[in-house]
Amino acid sequence: MVEPEARRVSLEPAAFEVQSLEEECSLLGNRCPPCDLVFFPRCHFCTRCSKSGLEEIRLGRKGRLLSFTSGYQKPKHAVVEPPYLVEEIELPERVVVYLLLT
Ligand SMILES: [Zn+2]
Structure with a gap:
């Protein structure tokens, strides 16, 4: 096989x-x-x-952490399980992205 x-x-x-x-x-x-x-x-x-x-x-690929929050509830149809973190990151190009971490 x-x-x-x-x-x-x-x-x-x-x-x-x-x-x-x-x-x-x-x-x-x-x-x-x-x-x-x-x-x-x-x-x-x-x-x-x-x-x-x-x-x-x-x-x-690296940036500056602007803020973060913890999530303890599972949104409807979510693909992640709580607890999770949502982070706001400013990249070197001055673009802000939001990340979901488990
Ligand atoms: Zn232009």
Whole structure:
């Protein structure tokens, strides 16, 4: 019997880049070169100058914890079990993301 090959799959290809089991995943954003403004999730045009054709970038993997809270109730249809943490993280590109940790 042949063992199935282990691999990573992005649940949201527009937001996460998955390489291989050995490499780490990256969040994908885009940047407006004239404004140096970064978007996550990616935008089709810059909200400051309306330029389209923004450049795709991989966002930094470390950031600054802005705030967090604990959850002890399971929302309807949730995929996580309490207790869990919701964290607000500012990435080096000055983009704020929210993470759910179990
Ligand atoms: Zn712009």
